[in-house]
Amino acid sequence: MATTQPAAVDRPATIHDIAALCGVAASTVSRALSTPDRVNIRTRQRIEAAAAQLHYTPNSQAKALSSGRTGAVGVLVPDITNPFYFDLIRGTQLQLKAAGYTQLLVDTEESDEVEASTVEQLRKSADGIIVAASRLSDEALLDAAAKMPLVTINRDVPGVPAVLIDTPAATSQALDHLISLGHTRVAYVAGPPTSQSSERRWTALSEAAEERGVEVRRLGPFAPKTQSGAAAADAAVHSGVTACIAFNDLIAIGMLQRLRERGIRVPEDMSIVGCDDIFGADFCNPPLSTMASPIEQAGRVAVSMLLAQLNPLAGGGTRSRSVMPTHLTVRGSTGPARQAS
Amino acid sequence: MATTQPAAVDRPATIHDIAALCGVAASTVSRALSTPDRVNIRTRQRIEAAAAQLHYTPNSQAKALSSGRTGAVGVLVPDITNPFYFDLIRGTQLQLKAAGYTQLLVDTEESDEVEASTVEQLRKSADGIIVAASRLSDEALLDAAAKMPLVTINRDVPGVPAVLIDTPAATSQALDHLISLGHTRVAYVAGPPTSQSSERRWTALSEAAEERGVEVRRLGPFAPKTQSGAAAADAAVHSGVTACIAFNDLIAIGMLQRLRERGIRVPEDMSIVGCDDIFGADFCNPPLSTMASPIEQAGRVAVSMLLAQLNPLAGGGTRSRSVMPTHLTVRGSTGPARQAS
DNA sequence: AATCAAATGACAACCGATTGCCAAATGTTG
DNA sequence: CAACATTTGGCAATCGGTTGTCATTTGATT
Numbered sequence A, B: 001m002a003t004t005q006p007a008a009v010d011r012p013a014t015i016h017d018i019a020a021l022c023g024v025a026a027s028t029v030s031r032a033l034s035t036p037d038r039v040n041i042r043t044r045q046r047i048e049a050a051a052a053q054l055h056y057t058p059n060s061q062a063k064a065l066s067s068g069r070t071g072a073v074g075v076l077v078p079d080i081t082n083p084f085y086f087d088l089i090r091g092t093q094l095q096l097k098a099a100g101y102t103q104l105l106v107d108t109e110e111s112d113e114v115e116a117s118t119v120e121q122l123r124k125s126a127d128g129i130i131v132a133a134s135r136l137s138d139e140a141l142l143d144a145a146a147k148m149p150l151v152t153i154n155r156d157v158p159g160v161p162a163v164l165i166d167t168p169a170a171t172s173q174a175l176d177h178l179i180s181l182g183h184t185r186v187a188y189v190a191g192p193p194t195s196q197s198s199e200r201r202w203t204a205l206s207e208a209a210e211e212r213g214v215e216v217r218r219l220g221p222f223a224p225k226t227q228s229g230a231a232a233a234d235a236a237v238h239s240g241v242t243a244c245i246a247f248n249d250l251i252a253i254g255m256l257q258r259l260r261e262r263g264i265r266v267p268e269d270m271s272i273v274g275c276d277d278i279f280g281a282d283f284c285n286p287p288l289s290t291m292a293s294p295i296e297q298a299g300r301v302a303v304s305m306l307l308a309q310l311n312p313l314a315g316g317g318t319r320s321r322s323v324m325p326t327h328l329t330v331r332g333s334t335g336p337a338r339q340a341s
Numbered sequence C: 001a002a003t004c005a006a007a008t009g010a011c012a013a014c015c016g017a018t019t020g021c022c023a024a025a026t027g028t029t030g
Numbered sequence D: 001c002a003a004c005a006t007t008t009g010g011c012a013a014t015c016g017g018t019t020g021t022c023a024t025t026t027g028a029t030t
Helices: A015-022 A026-034 A041-053 A060-067 A084-098 A112-125 A138-147 A167-180 A196-212 A228-239 A249-261 A295-310 B015-022 B026-034 B041-053 B060-067 B084-098 B112-125 B138-147 B167-180 B196-212 B228-239 B249-261 B295-310
Strands: A072-077 A102-107 A128-132 A150-153 A162-165 A185-189 A215-219 A243-246 A271-275 A289-292 A321-324 A327-329 B072-077 B102-107 B128-132 B150-153 B162-165 B185-189 B215-219 B243-246 B271-276 B289-292 B321-324 B327-329
Touching: A015 A026, A015 A041, A026 A041, A060 B060, A060 B112, A072 A084, A072 A112, A084 A102, A084 A128, A084 A295, A102 A112, A102 B102, A112 A128, A112 A138, A112 B060, A128 A295, A138 A150, A150 A295, A162 A295, A167 A196, A167 A243, A167 A271, A167 A289, A167 A327, A185 A196, A185 A228, A185 A249, A196 A215, A215 A228, A228 A243, A228 A249, A243 A249, A249 A271, A295 A321, B015 B026, B015 B041, B026 B041, B072 B084, B072 B112, B084 B102, B084 B128, B084 B295, B102 B112, B112 B128, B112 B138, B128 B295, B138 B150, B150 B295, B162 B295, B167 B196, B167 B243, B167 B271, B167 B289, B167 B327, B185 B196, B185 B228, B185 B249, B196 B215, B215 B228, B228 B243, B228 B249, B243 B249, B249 B271, B295 B321
Parallel strands: A072 A102, A072 A128, A128 A150, A150 A162, A162 A321, A185 A215, A185 A243, A243 A271, A271 A289, B072 B102, B072 B128, B128 B150, B150 B162, B162 B321, B185 B215, B185 B243, B243 B271, B271 B289
Antiparallel strands: A289 A327, B289 B327
16 A cells, blocks of 8 residues: 555656556656667667556646756737737747747737736746737847847847848838829828837838938827727828828728728728738728738748757757848729829 | 855746745745745745845746646637637636736647647646637547536537537527518528537527528538638529528638629628628628627636636636627628519 | 743655666677 | 676656645733
């Protein structure tokens, strides 16, 4: 009666159960399972058989505690309900799973504080972090990146590995498209003030406008939600422009709805260009011209860059910056400029 | 030089650091932090001050290992990119965070195997599980529910706590709506064969149809994606019906697109009713009539039910079944039946 | 002031793995 | 057959907490 347990309890099996069943030490079991060639092949097979028989699954908590590696990667997004992130999340999830990692998805609610505290917590419970559209300061990001492997998405901070979606380049494409349609008064509908993406797009756009000699004014900021579209649309109409390039598709779709309510025709009276080509951009009314990019792929690339940091051995010089191409997809929301009355 | 560490290393602080700083035992620190009233208030304050000073954050792995509670809840969805789940996820995330839990979100890729292995793994790394639209068999779910706290969403298995979205009830509402518009030949566009929701809707719909003496035929099954809408639309047209009730909005929106391509007018030639009122249902063309329900709230309720299982003490008899109301939202995709030629 | 109950804090075992170190077993070679 | 190199496997410490047990201190009561 001095043995540990009658074995048949429904509690998950541990290496000790296996060890007892095989008559070896727990450490031998551990080695057999994680460093197979340091254990006699016959012993190993016995252990493997016992493990299978007991339906053994290693306890990840315990493993993490003793080894320091958690096998998890945190993925931080500002807003889970923003369709832009769906494909991103899908991309990271697939790539992480393929590499044997678990994804810890966190919605930071567009808050730098939530983001900071999450990063701090993840420092212990994850091996690395992927931060999309970070709201943190450059310093905070650099600091975090110094403490643990980290990759940003759409956030360019020198010294922090990043995947950048090259929407700034696409904005000048969009501008050319609008100019070719005869538009000369264009507005940029800005996103949140804390979004670096929005800034980068504005910078690229205003430079392109200057080169081409057209006027681009800036409206906003607006929250990246369809609800903000109403205010954005009103601002655009009031400003007298004939075309808008919106920070993202959510705002653009919201504008479409508002303009329709107000009886302003798109694209006859106003052209709208969105950004991201999210779910819905192809079936809204009219279908949205927008700047598309391989978002799921961006997620995969971010994971690859992070894994390269985690296992520096596996060849491939650690790239610290990856730019995803973007292109303009023209649909029904852009058309010839209305003749000035 | 016999002390542990010169303290100032950048490694996260542990209770031992705090204990050393205060000159007490580590266990006292643990108690001060988790069972405050079992420790002298002055000592406690010293400890709290030290903890703050060292930026102490408890190591969740270690906590989980020794206490058995992980503070995490797994949330399983069949497809993260399906907008239906966005609000659900948002709801669970908010409610879990409010209760101090972490959400482990997993995309099971509509696969029962992935789902089963995830459940098995989560058994050790989570305190409970919420499974949306499970693809598992009744037995597997019962089994899993016996091993750990579990709540399903939209999956009715006797003995397993569930949150059900009452779309079956709404289907008869939708049918009445169509009948009142003069439709007599209606199709149900079925979802995946493994989806119990789809079955429940079909059962309710065909019963309602029988009562009312109209013909409802079943088409499909179709995958719950917009891409499937094309095949569904073609099948509907071929079957000669004048109205369709689709398994969900994704399929319905896909049908809308296909019908438009084929020059079939909605709702003049064909009425379409979707289900779920997902992101996009209000701005597609035409806007989709659909069965709406408080999805985010469903997520919150599921979390509440799970937490009730986890802390049986906190009053409120454990409800094992919660039904969310649903109602038909009429938009532009339904209209009077075309006159039989 | 003496007595006793209650509050407090330290010790140590434990959760389930990993891993450094060393001893035993094995095989090889001269 | 002895001596030595090489595997192989076990012991025990460790990760960072939690928790049961028990001795001690504190305070209240008479």
